[in-house]
Amino acid sequence: MKRRSGKKKIVTMFVTSALIFSTAPSFIGLETSAYANQPGSIWVNENFDQITNGQLPSGWKLVQGKAAIQEGKLLLTSPSSASPARVIVPLGDEAGDYIFEADMTFVSAVEDTRWASLMYRIQSENYPYYQFAFRRGTTSLNGLEFAIRNANNQWVVPETNFYPEKFEFNKTYKLKVVTSKNRVQQFVNGKLVIDTDLANQWLNGDVGFQANGSIVQFDNVKVTAMSEVLPPIENGGAFIPKETETNIINPPTLIANSSAMNTSEAVSSVVLPVKMNENGQLLTNDKKLSEVLKSIKNKRIPIIKVEEEKLAEAIIEELNNTQTNDVHFVSSNPSILKDLRTNYPTARGGLIYNKNSMNKNDLEKFAQDIHKNKGKVAIISQKILTQEIVHYLHSRTISVWGIGADSDNSAHEMIHLGVDGIISNTPEYTTKALKDYPENTIIQRPIVAAHRGVPSLAPENTMAGYKLAYDLGADMIETDLKITKDGHIVIMHDNTVDRTTNGTGRVGDLTLEELRALDAGVKFSPEFKGEKVPTFKEFLQEFKEKEVVLLVELKDTGIEEQVIKEIEEANMVDQVVLQSFNLGSMTKINDLKPEIPIGYLFSTGVPETEAGKLKNAQKMLEYGTSQKVTINASYGSVYQELNTYVRQRGMLNMHWTFRDEGSFSDKLKEGMIGPITDYTQWLTDSPINLESPIKKINLKVGKTSTINAKAFVDYRVDKKENIKTELYINGNSDIVRLNGNTIEAIAPGTAQVFVKNTFTMLGKEWNVVAQPIEVNVTE
Numbered sequence: 001m002k003r004r005s006g007k008k009k010i011v012t013m014f015v016t017s018a019l020i021f022s023t024a025p026s027f028i029g030l031e032t033s034a035y036a037n038q039p040g041s042i043w044v045n046e047n048f049d050q051i052t053n054g055q056l057p058s059g060w061k062l063v064q065g066k067a068a069i070q071e072g073k074l075l076l077t078s079p080s081s082a083s084p085a086r087v088i089v090p091l092g093d094e095a096g097d098y099i100f101e102a103d104m105t106f107v108s109a110v111e112d113t114r115w116a117s118l119m120y121r122i123q124s125e126n127y128p129y130y131q132f133a134f135r136r137g138t139t140s141l142n143g144l145e146f147a148i149r150n151a152n153n154q155w156v157v158p159e160t161n162f163y164p165e166k167f168e169f170n171k172t173y174k175l176k177v178v179t180s181k182n183r184v185q186q187f188v189n190g191k192l193v194i195d196t197d198l199a200n201q202w203l204n205g206d207v208g209f210q211a212n213g214s215i216v217q218f219d220n221v222k223v224t225a226m227s228e229v230l231p232p233i234e235n236g237g238a239f240i241p242k243e244t245e246t247n248i249i250n251p252p253t254l255i256a257n258s259s260a261m262n263t264s265e266a267v268s269s270v271v272l273p274v275k276m277n278e279n280g281q282l283l284t285n286d287k288k289l290s291e292v293l294k295s296i297k298n299k300r301i302p303i304i305k306v307e308e309e310k311l312a313e314a315i316i317e318e319l320n321n322t323q324t325n326d327v328h329f330v331s332s333n334p335s336i337l338k339d340l341r342t343n344y345p346t347a348r349g350g351l352i353y354n355k356n357s358m359n360k361n362d363l364e365k366f367a368q369d370i371h372k373n374k375g376k377v378a379i380i381s382q383k384i385l386t387q388e389i390v391h392y393l394h395s396r397t398i399s400v401w402g403i404g405a406d407s408d409n410s411a412h413e414m415i416h417l418g419v420d421g422i423i424s425n426t427p428e429y430t431t432k433a434l435k436d437y438p439e440n441t442i443i444q445r446p447i448v449a450a451h452r453g454v455p456s457l458a459p460e461n462t463m464a465g466y467k468l469a470y471d472l473g474a475d476m477i478e479t480d481l482k483i484t485k486d487g488h489i490v491i492m493h494d495n496t497v498d499r500t501t502n503g504t505g506r507v508g509d510l511t512l513e514e515l516r517a518l519d520a521g522v523k524f525s526p527e528f529k530g531e532k533v534p535t536f537k538e539f540l541q542e543f544k545e546k547e548v549v550l551l552v553e554l555k556d557t558g559i560e561e562q563v564i565k566e567i568e569e570a571n572m573v574d575q576v577v578l579q580s581f582n583l584g585s586m587t588k589i590n591d592l593k594p595e596i597p598i599g600y601l602f603s604t605g606v607p608e609t610e611a612g613k614l615k616n617a618q619k620m621l622e623y624g625t626s627q628k629v630t631i632n633a634s635y636g637s638v639y640q641e642l643n644t645y646v647r648q649r650g651m652l653n654m655h656w657t658f659r660d661e662g663s664f665s666d667k668l669k670e671g672m673i674g675p676i677t678d679y680t681q682w683l684t685d686s687p688i689n690l691e692s693p694i695k696k697i698n699l700k701v702g703k704t705s706t707i708n709a710k711a712f713v714d715y716r717v718d719k720k721e722n723i724k725t726e727l728y729i730n731g732n733s734d735i736v737r738l739n740g741n742t743i744e745a746i747a748p749g750t751a752q753v754f755v756k757n758t759f760t761m762l763g764k765e766w767n768v769v770a771q772p773i774e775v776n777v778t779e
Contacts, residue, residue: 043225045222053071054068059090063088064086065084074218094204095204096181099178100176101176104134114213115213118207119210120207120208128201137166141160145160159194174189180226182200247440248437249443250647254424255270258272259425270296270302270303272303273305306329330351341375353384363389370398374594380400381402399652405422408432440669447674448475448683451656453465454678454680456678470543479553481555481556482507491534491535536566540570545575549575552578554589563578573596579654600627601656630654655667662762664682665763691771693712699745726741727740727755750776
């Protein structure tokens with residue numbers, strides 16, 4: 001686009017790094033092309049200290065609304081979204097690749113959706129342009145934007161993100177925009193928040209400031225020539241590390257322990273123990289942490305292990321310098337984990353269990369310590385892990401990473417525990433083991449939440465439905481809470497009682513006595529006539545100390561303190577998970593009782609492109625992590641890349657609401673672990689574990705062994721039976737051959753033979769297998 005001629009020219013000066021701007025705070029030139037390729041050329045450096053109140057720096061232009069210097073700061077005043085304020089700073093015809101920095105402070109805002117921005121590559125002294133917009137409510141999913149004001153003077157917003165904290169009034173934030181050809185990076189306080197390659201319409205232009213429905217201050221404005229070229233975006237840092245191929249549904253992700261950091265195996269992550277040397281450098285395995293982070297970026301996920309106090313500030317500086325956003329913190333010290341997560345809230349967190357045994361009280365305390373200290377992952381040695389421990393933690397939305405798998409047998413044992421990740425010094429054993437399983441093998445038990453009880457078989461949100469859900473083997477029972485006119489917490493989904501009872505009216509307009517007089521079962525079936533609207537206290541007491549977790553959705557706001565009080569009075573903090581569509585409600589719960597796990601309910605569309613799917617997965621995971629909530633999306637919002645992305649990064653989510661067998665089975669095959677369903681009975685008779693009494697066979701070459709391939713199978717309900725199975729071995733083994741239930745030894749070596757049971761669930765066939773029989777063949 002041809003730029004307007006006849007601008008007022010200001011003498012161009014090349015500024016060295018040693019120059020102080022106390023006498024001439026603003027340097028702006030139109031003819032900057034002579035210095036554009038000189039590293040670090042400073043085009044603007046303005047702190048407004050020498051500008052008279054009510055004025056603007058020389059050459060700066062007010063194009064809309066109200067703006068002026070007040071007490072050493074640029075103040076933009078916009079009373080409403082219909083009356084924005086904009087100031088443009090001219091740079092010159094060739095200025096396109098630059099670093100634009102400024103300090104920004106919100107003085108006021110009409111509402112949290114109102115915003116301010118740094119504009120850049122402004123055309124024709126007005127529009128079109130790009131901008132880095134930041135809402136007052138930066139914690140919303142669109143709190144930050146890469147936005148385009150196009151040639152038609154209309155908004156296009158191709159990229160959005162959030163910031164972990166809401167921008168406070170009268171608090172200063174350091175903002176930065178880096179432009180390089182079509183590449184743009186936007187930063188808040190040194191953290192990369194938006195990374196895009198969509199700035200391809202205009203490659204040069206001026207910079208400026210804007211306020212929309214807000215009053216904002218800007219200070220310490222600096223524009224520097226960008227002499228480096230930003231690397232290709234590579235999906236904006238969102239990636240799925242390559243993993244070993246396996247037939248297991250939702251297999252554990254493989255994590256290299258520090259001693260195996262340079263393994264050639266397909267591991268998703270690597271543990272990096274970090275220490276600080278006497279020179280103040282951060283090291284991992286005697287190498288600079290910064291160098292290691294750069295070497296594995298977009299290849300493997302760094303898991304930073306910290307056991308020394310007071311390293312948070314140095315670690316976070318290293319992460320910002322290397323633009324490492326996709327990272328995990330782990331420690332055996334809860335206070336260290338909390339400190340790291342507090343200071344870098346988009347990084348995930350895991351707590352390492354370092355005792356040699358674990359009883360029920362230990363497990364309960366460990367789970368609460370994880371949540372209280374802002375973690376989502378339990379890291380436990382294989383020698384004390386059991387399937388029961390894994391299930392307990394899963395039911396409380398905690399992922400489990402096991403440490404071990406240091407042999408063929410222990411790798412299979414670890415897989416059969418149902419863990420989400422395997423940390424190993426010898427990942428090659430797990431790599432080999434994962435390839436051995438038959439197609440559609442399901443090992444990790446889905447955490448099934450019975451939605452409002454079992455509304456397909458009993459009236460929703462009634463004690464009859466809840467008891468039936470428990471009898472059908474639900475891992476969790478989901479319910480909804482509202483408050484009555486006289487201040488009692490009751491169970492009801494709708495705002496009114498009209499749909500599910502024989503009464504009418506809003507729940508909040510009725511007393512508890514009036515609600516209890518209604519019939520909550522007769523509309524479903526005469527069989528359930530007389531069912532009452534339950535109170536929350538009644539619901540809690542029914543399942544106290546039973547092997548089930550209560551997944552409780554708050555439908556009203558302002559009831560958080562009372563809900564927590566009733567949970568504490570029932571002594572059931574360890575047995576409740578809370579969720580809501582209102583993130584503020586969950587944030588309040590976290591402040592009141594951080595030991596209780598919480599989830600954020602939402603629904604969104606699925607991006608069409610692979611890059612879009614990964615970027616969305618990254619954004620949602622970081623959002624949930626920063627707010628310390630699981631991301632409990634509707635099933636239509638869930639897709640395979642999202643499941644894989646969050647599994648590799650240690651977050652377990654619940655997804656709602658499954659009423660169709662086809663979509664249910666499809667999502668399970670894509671790696672979903674936490675379904676919320678109206679049809680708990682669909683999984684009641686599905687095996688959750690298979691055990692073979694035969695563990696090892698010794699054979700000589702040419703000999704055979706026929707075994708009775710019976711095994712014990714466990715179900716969700718309290719039922720265990722002996723069933724007939726078949727033998728399975730992966731591919732054509734050079735060591736043994738199978739003929740029905742007969743094993744024939746062919747050549748010396750060791751082979752793994754599985755006992756397999758094929759069953760039908762959700763209209764499709766699945767396999768459950770026991771830990772393999774080790775067959776040792778000798779001459």
